[in-house]
Amino acid sequence: MLKNRAAIKSVAIYLRMTAKDKAAIEERAKERKMTVTEYLTRTGLARLTRQRADVDAIHQLRLCVEELKGIHRALQLLPTEAPMIDPATLEQTMQEICAAIQRIWRKGERG
Structure with missing residues (x-):
């Protein structure tokens, strides 16, 4: 085109x-x-540009997506009768991810 x-x-x-x-x-x-x-x-032209914190947060989110895709692929390989992953394990991982993104946002607000 x-x-x-x-x-x-x-x-x-x-x-x-x-x-x-x-x-x-x-x-x-x-x-x-x-x-x-x-x-x-x-x-x-007075258009928005992303701040450093935005770029870092987006990068972190991309890493999270890749990690979640890896977990999904691993789960797909398990036999159907295999025990499920404990939801608490995933919850802890998600809390760590959210905390890391919050640190990036706070750092960006100061810088």
Whole structure:
């Protein structure tokens, strides 16, 4: 599918700034897992950018999903007459995951 011609990025903007400002912009873009161009475009157009805590929380959630998929695959391999996993085991795991995500959010609020 072809992109809309108006949406093709063909214009360049050159900026003059101090090395300190450039480094700060690069760091902020990196924290948000964006290119400098994406970051400057989104902030320049007053669009939302994810904060570091958001990016870390999303990463943690992805890890949780992978862990849960692994548990599901392991359960699928058990014979049907095998005893079920104790729900308390899963509850403890979920509480640890939620606590880790909360730590990330609190850290992001300070930083």
